[in-house]
Every structure is written in C-alpha cells, then in structure tokens.
Amino acid sequence: MKLDDDIHNYYEHLVLEQIEKLKLNINKSEDYLADLCCLALNQIPPRYIRFEVDMSFYLPQSEKQQMEMNAINAVKHAMAYLDNNKKTEDA
Template sequence: MKLDTDIHNYYEQLVLEKIESLEIEKKHDADYIADLTCLVLNQLRPRYIRFEVDMAFYLPASERQQMEMNVINAIDLSLNYLNDHYRK
C-alpha cells in the first residue's frame, strides 16, 4: 500500500473544486493558490478515504452540506488572512 496514492483527504477535492469555482486563479498566481489551499485545509478536520464512491454512498446529504459550508468558511477566513498579509 502506498499512502500517497491509496488514501487521501476527501476535503482536498472539495477545496480545489470550490477554489476553482471562485476563479481565484484568474486574480492570483500559483504561489498564492498553494498558500490558500494549505491554509484552508489546515482549518478542516481531515476525512480520509480510499475511493470517492465511499463518500458518495455513505455520506448523508446533511453532512455533505456541512462539509461544503466548512470549506466556504475556511476559504473566506484564509482569503482575508492572505489578502492582509500579501498587501504588507
């Protein structure tokens, strides 16, 4: 088993999807996006899975919605933090 290919944090995909939907990469460079992603993921409790289908079948809709809200809140906090620090 290889940990880096067999197991991953489900939040990683949710965060990347949300960042992409906000089109942040149109306003900022790759370093900013990497910093943002790290800050966001560090605020979220990891949910490790092997297969995406595991979450699709076993995750209640209410929990999925809560996870999405957690991502949005973490992105907002991280954007505020980064914007304050990148200006200085």
C-alpha cells in the first residue's frame, strides 16, 4: 500500500475548491498558492479519507457545512497573512 495514493486529507479538496472559487489559481503565482495551501491546511485538523464517496454518504450535512466554513476561514486567514507579509517586504 502506498499512503500518498490511497489516503488523503479531505480538507485539501475543500481548500483547493475555495482557491478556485476565489479565482486565485488565475491571479496568483504557484509559489503564493503553495504557501497559501500550507498555511490554510495547517490551521485545520486533518480529516483523512480513502474515497471521496465516503464523505458524501457518511458525513452529516451539518458537519460538511462546518468543514466547508473551516476551509473558507482558513483560506481567508492565510491570504491575510501572506498579503500583509508581502506589504511588509515591499516597504
């Protein structure tokens, strides 16, 4: 069994979804996006799964909504940190 192929953190999917929703994947550099993902994911406790379908069938709607809000907030905080840090470097 190879862990990196079989098991992943469901929050990775939610964070990437939020990045695409905000169109950051179009407007920001690869380095910014990599830093953003790391900062956002480090704010949220991991939720490991093997198959996406597991989350669809076995997760209550209220918990799924909470996880989506966790990802949204984590991305917002990570963006604020990166953007404030960039302003400091430019000064």
